[in-house]
Amino acid sequence: MMNPKKNLIKAIRCEEPEWVPCPTVDGSWRVVFHSLVERTSEAGFDDWGVHWKLSDRAGGTYPDKHPIIKPEMVKNFPFPDVETPNLTKPALEMVSEIDRDKSLLLGDNGWGIFERSWLLAGMDNLLIWMSDEPQAVSTLMHRIARVKLRITERLIDEVGVDGIRYGDDWGGEKALMMGPHFWRKFIKPQQRLLYDACKKKGVFILQHSDGHTEEIIPDLIEMGLNILNPLQPECNNIEKIKSEFGKDLAFHGAVSSRTLDKSTPEKITQEVKLRISQLAQGGGYILAPAHSFPYPASNLQAFRAAAIEYGKIPKEWRGKFEVQKTDVEV
Amino acid sequence: MADLKEIADNLIKGNAPRVKELVKKALDERVEVEKILNEGLIAGMDVVGKKFQANEFYVPEMLIAARAMKTGMEIIRPILIQEDIKSQGIVVLGTAKGDLHDIGKNLVGMMLEGAGFEVIDIGIDVAPEVFVQAAKEKKAHLIGVSALLTTTMVSMKDVVKALKEAGLDGKVKVMIGGAPLTQNYADEIEADGYAPDAASAVDKAKELLKAVRDEIRG
Ligand code: B12
Numbered sequence: 001m002m003n004p005k006k007n008l009i010k011a012i013r014c015e016e017p018e019w020v021p022c023p024t025v026d027g028s029w030r031v032v033f034h035s036l037v038e039r040t041s042e043a044g045f046d047d048w049g050v051h052w053k054l055s056d057r058a059g060g061t062y063p064d065k066h067p068i069i070k071p072e073m074v075k076n077f078p079f080p081d082v083e084t085p086n087l088t089k090p091a092l093e094m095v096s097e098i099d100r101d102k103s104l105l106l107g108d109n110g111w112g113i114f115e116r117s118w119l120l121a122g123m124d125n126l127l128i129w130m131s132d133e134p135q136a137v138s139t140l141m142h143r144i145a146r147v148k149l150r151i152t153e154r155l156i157d158e159v160g161v162d163g164i165r166y167g168d169d170w171g172g173e174k175a176l177m178m179g180p181h182f183w184r185k186f187i188k189p190q191q192r193l194l195y196d197a198c199k200k201k202g203v204f205i206l207q208h209s210d211g212h213t214e215e216i217i218p219d220l221i222e223m224g225l226n227i228l229n230p231l232q233p234e235c236n237n238i239e240k241i242k243s244e245f246g247k248d249l250a251f252h253g254a255v256s257s258r259t260l261d262k263s264t265p266e267k268i269t270q271e272v273k274l275r276i277s278q279l280a281q282g283g284g285y286i287l288a289p290a291h292s293f294p295y296p297a298s299n300l301q302a303f304r305a306a307a308i309e310y311g312k313i314p315k316e317w318r319g320k321f322e323v324q325k326t327d328v329e330v
Numbered sequence: 331m332a333d334l335k336e337i338a339d340n341l342i343k344g345n346a347p348r349v350k351e352l353v354k355k356a357l358d359e360r361v362e363v364e365k366i367l368n369e370g371l372i373a374g375m376d377v378v379g380k381k382f383q384a385n386e387f388y389v390p391e392m393l394i395a396a397r398a399m400k401t402g403m404e405i406i407r408p409i410l411i412q413e414d415i416k417s418q419g420i421v422v423l424g425t426a427k428g429d430l431h432d433i434g435k436n437l438v439g440m441m442l443e444g445a446g447f448e449v450i451d452i453g454i455d456v457a458p459e460v461f462v463q464a465a466k467e468k469k470a471h472l473i474g475v476s477a478l479l480t481t482t483m484v485s486m487k488d489v490v491k492a493l494k495e496a497g498l499d500g501k502v503k504v505m506i507g508g509a510p511l512t513q514n515y516a517d518e519i520e521a522d523g524y525a526p527d528a529a530s531a532v533d534k535a536k537e538l539l540k541a542v543r544d545e546i547r548g
Binding site (some may be wrong): 055057058059088123127128130131132145170172173174176177178179181182234258259261263293 | 344385387388389390391393397427428430433434438444455480481484509510527
């Protein structure tokens, strides 16, 4: 019998599923987290030594002090203890409440390599060092990757997750922020280590990056990526991407978060219908908003109704699953 | 002979030490300071903006070019002041209330400075009244507001409103930008202008301030 997990796996493998999987409705995947503090909810330091400031007006905390102020600090700056026995505790606690026959289990890895680098060094410093101090940038990213690698390994070994979710915002609205040249030079080699660890253990890889990511999709496929999120529709040519890469890569997201926030239920229904028609044929599409954001309730209702109707989600799998927002997701 | 194109070329490459050297050399050779500014530094930044627009340059290249521009400006600024050479106009620039995104706003600031404007950056999460207050204090000609969120772009309307209430509409222009914004939205909230990227922000600012600038320059 088909169930949400099996149906989702078909979609991830770019085979035709019975319905368009939509994790917030059919519960086809659940996400679990590790214990490192990646972002504080009050003012204070995260586990990497970055200071976060609370701003009620901006709806949460934001990084306001970046501890690595000189390239010379990169080499010996103390990193969090990734061997702590507690690392997988939150994940293990969550797993006990998840029906693993019906839901795929994804382990969230936290802030990505680029994000953690700019959180530590500051965005301007990091981007300037890419030209001035390339060795320091490579060292920093490699050190971060080693921590991330252990998180991945431990989530797989101790929790038994079926996939790892890597988040890292590389894209701005029209281009990769650091450019494809610097992405390939600095980020790709480290990201590859993280993907290799997943492939070695046979688990799925999901990569999140906001914004425009189009031109590195061939690199990501070559590295073994399974699912790309969120494919922001304002920033990427969805039809072109599906026709060129739709056999090799699954996509998660693509429903405009701008439409979801600022539009009418009718327009949202149209948006969901459009994305399904562009992406779901032959599998390879997992339906979701391109960002988790506090949307107006009536709009979320419209999203859900359209997901059920146009995604053809069977009655028995129409549940309600909260968006499991990681505290790092941007 | 000082080669102004060489200044521009090195600025484009982000070679700050070389720009410094060449600007000094040009000054030693008694090249007019306004010429160094326009045909060296500003000409270079103009190319940088175009390359960014064309996805040949990305944020890292913009940052090192802007740093080279700054290095050059530091040398000629005292002379510009001495000779009473006016900027293209004064711009108060900030990110809308509730919004923390500043990478794009910073690039807009760099490009405006690189085009000869005086830019006063008032930071992130700026309330509408603070924009207007700063514009008053600094005698600005233009307010630039950046927003990256659909939830915060709405406060741009209040900047336009606050400016009206202060009786400054028409005197101080409002230019808006950021990923979710459009010309349509600018029209809807009666902002004076919108630009999709940092290079077009310069063109738009020049267009909006043309009348004012003619006045400043006399
Ligand atoms: C980097 C980033 C962040 C960083 C910002 C770091 C920093 N110091 O700025 C961090 C991690 C802090 C962040 C936080 C959040 N983010 Co954010 N972020 C982005 C991201 C990936 C890139 C933005 C960027 O810097 N681009 C590069 C620059 C160069 O481009 P730009 O900003 O567009 O600017 C250019 C033009 O727009 C224009 N321009 C910009 N300003 C101005 C001003 C004027 C006057 C003019 C004329 C022109 C102009 O010129 C610039 C240069 O050409 C975008 C994705 C995207 N599609 O843009 C999401 C995005 C903007 N974020 C988003 C969200 C939801 C958030 C959070 C709410 C997430 C969360 N849950 O915490 C928070 C919000 C915090 C807050 N209150 O502001 C969503 C917004 C969705 C929506 N419906 O609006 C986006 C679109 C991602 C998505 N998947 O949908 N974010």
